[in-house]
Amino acid sequence: xxxxxxxxxxxxxxxxxxxxxxxRLSHAVEYLEKQDVFKNHPLVEPNTAEISQxxxxxxxxxxxxxxxxxxxxIPLDPDTVVSKDSYRAALLxxxxxxxxxxxxxxxxxxxxxxxxxxxxxxxxxxxxxxxxNNIAIAAKYAQSQGMKRVLIxxxxxxxxxxxxxSFYSDSTVMYMSTHRYxxxxxxxxxxxxGSGEGEGYxxxxxxxxxxxxxxxAYVFDKIFMPVALQFQPDIIMVSAGMDAQExxxxxxxxLTSEGFATLAGYIKRIADLTCKQFILVLEGGYQHxxxxxxxxxxxxxxxxxPHLIEIQKNNVSENVLKRVDEVIGIQRQWWNI
Numbered sequence: 001x002x003x004x005x006x007x008x009x010x011x012x013x014x015x016x017x018x019x020x021x022x023x024r025l026s027h028a029v030e031y032l033e034k035q036d037v038f039k040n041h042p043l044v045e046p047n048t049a050e051i052s053q054x055x056x057x058x059x060x061x062x063x064x065x066x067x068x069x070x071x072x073x074i075p076l077d078p079d080t081v082v083s084k085d086s087y088r089a090a091l092l093x094x095x096x097x098x099x100x101x102x103x104x105x106x107x108x109x110x111x112x113x114x115x116x117x118x119x120x121x122x123x124x125x126x127x128x129x130x131x132x133n134n135i136a137i138a139a140k141y142a143q144s145q146g147m148k149r150v151l152i153x154x155x156x157x158x159x160x161x162x163x164x165x166s167f168y169s170d171s172t173v174m175y176m177s178t179h180r181y182x183x184x185x186x187x188x189x190x191x192x193x194g195s196g197e198g199e200g201y202x203x204x205x206x207x208x209x210x211x212x213x214x215x216x217a218y219v220f221d222k223i224f225m226p227v228a229l230q231f232q233p234d235i236i237m238v239s240a241g242m243d244a245q246e247x248x249x250x251x252x253x254x255l256t257s258e259g260f261a262t263l264a265g266y267i268k269r270i271a272d273l274t275c276k277q278f279i280l281v282l283e284g285g286y287q288h289x290x291x292x293x294x295x296x297x298x299x300x301x302x303x304x305x306p307h308l309i310e311i312q313k314n315n316v317s318e319n320v321l322k323r324v325d326e327v328i329g330i331q332r333q334w335w336n337i
Contacts, residue, residue, distance in 0.1 A: 156241025159188030181206030200334030213259030242285030
């Protein structure tokens with residue numbers, strides 16, 4: 001049984017006529033209600049994160065800057081607009097990811113339906129609609145609770161630059177991302193593998209526009225799953241952006257809702273074989289109907305026996321086959337793949 005984390009005040013982060021609007025989340029919650037999801041999965045309201053918890057990732061000056069910009073309704077950057085209620089919503093979003101970690105003690109898994117999203121937020125600046133890095137804050141919180149080895153998998157169509165940079169020299173947090181490249185934010189090339197003690201604990205699989213269900217599953221099957229099993233995490237966290245969905249205005253990929261369910265099946269399988277505990281934290285996804293449908297399919301998948309499709313290599317393009325081989329060639333110095 002998966003806990004679902006949500007707070008109505010997420011909708012008060014008023015962005016006006018903007019792709020990351022409250023409609024995307026309110027529509028998703030309404031869809032889940034119609035599907036009777038909350039009958040079997042508890043809907044849990046989080047508290048705001050403590051400032052000390054935000055400071056595990058973000059600088060004190062930056063936190064004050066976010067508060068000031070929200071109070072005065074000054075955009076943090078050209079893409080990241082805020083309103084008077086945005087600061088509280090951002091604290092609640094970080095709090096939602098923290099609550100998701102706590103829910104795994106009783107329900108093994110949780111899905112935090114939060115906004116604003118987080119994976120682009122750096123220690124000292126906002127970026128790409130993100131104020132605080134929700135999943136990075138959750139990773140630090142989990143470690144403070146004794147979960148020392150954290151695996152973060154990011155399937156958002158955009159690379160999670162903020163999450164990568166938060167743990168780039170840290171061998172206790174492994175970051176894996178597959179994303180469209182070249183694309184916003186411009187980071188996430190396959191030679192970005194970590195530094196110092198973190199070398200080998202950062203894996204990027206940059207994909208091409210139009211990548212499909214089979215191609216994403218091929219990445220998980222050949223790289224993410226075998227490395228994750230060697231890493232042996234104490235908890236798994238997913239930056240669950242749904243903007244690789246076909247027809248998403250900001251994506252350009254061709255994942256279906258069933259494709260996201262397949263990726264969730266891989267997460268469930270990795271968890272079953274390692275730590276048992278995992279969370280998903282919502283990132284992007286801007287086609288409202290498909291976002292809602294994908295969230296529903298993911299929740300269904302992680303509460304079922306993992307269904308790992310038999311990947312047909314003839315459905316995987318030569319470009320993706322080559323790219324996966326290139327990443328494996330880089331990562332083999334650290335991992336048996």
